[in-house]
Amino acid sequence: MTYQLYEYSYDYHRYLISMLASVFVMKIKPLSDHILIEPVREEEKTRAGILLPETAEKEKPEQGRVIAVGPGRKTNAGKVIPLGLRPGDKVLFTKYGPNEIKVDNKEYLIAKEEDILAIIE
Numbered sequence: 001m002t003y004q005l006y007e008y009s010y011d012y013h014r015y016l017i018s019m020l021a022s023v024f025v026m027k028i029k030p031l032s033d034h035i036l037i038e039p040v041r042e043e044e045k046t047r048a049g050i051l052l053p054e055t056a057e058k059e060k061p062e063q064g065r066v067i068a069v070g071p072g073r074k075t076n077a078g079k080v081i082p083l084g085l086r087p088g089d090k091v092l093f094t095k096y097g098p099n100e101i102k103v104d105n106k107e108y109l110i111a112k113e114e115d116i117l118a119i120i121e
Contacts, residue, residue: 028067028068028101028103028108029068029070030068030069030070030110031070031071032070032071032072032073032074033070033072033073033083033112033113033114034069034070034110034111034112034113035066035068035069035070035083035085035091035110035111035112035113035116036066036067036068036069036108036109036110037064037065037066037067037091037093037098037108037109037110037111038064038065038067038106038108038109039063039064039107039108039109040063040064040065040090062092062093062094062095063090063091063092063093063120064090064091064093064109065088065089065090065091066085066086066087066088066089066090066091067087067108068087069083069085069086069087070083073113083113084113085113085116085119089119090119090120090121091116091117091118091119091120092116092117092118092119092120093109093111093115093116093117094111094115094117097111097112097114097115098110098111098115099111
């Protein structure tokens with residue numbers, strides 16, 4: 001195993017996230033153009049400032065952090081087109097596109113590249 005040294009920067013932060021994600025997620029490796037996403041649920045407040053409890057009906061999240069990405073989509077000629085996402089990216093995705101899965105009582109989403117709308121910086 002080789003180790004790479006990184007300056008403390010955004011790339012180093014993303015590298016650490018990807019390494020930690022690979023330890024905590026049970027070696028789920030997305031195939032083709034699929035992406036493993038951890039949904040980001042924000043605390044919801046009413047206009048009066050009251051926090052809603054976890055049991056309250058909430059909308060599905062539309063933001064998340066990329067945990068793992070597949071190798072990419074294959075063309076008819078057999079060439080693999082790599083994805084434009086990397087582990088650690090915060091993304092905005094379609095509300096009902098990704099499939100929900102649970103690993104160790106934690107929710108994750110598996111989405112196709114076409115379900116990702118934008119990268120949030």
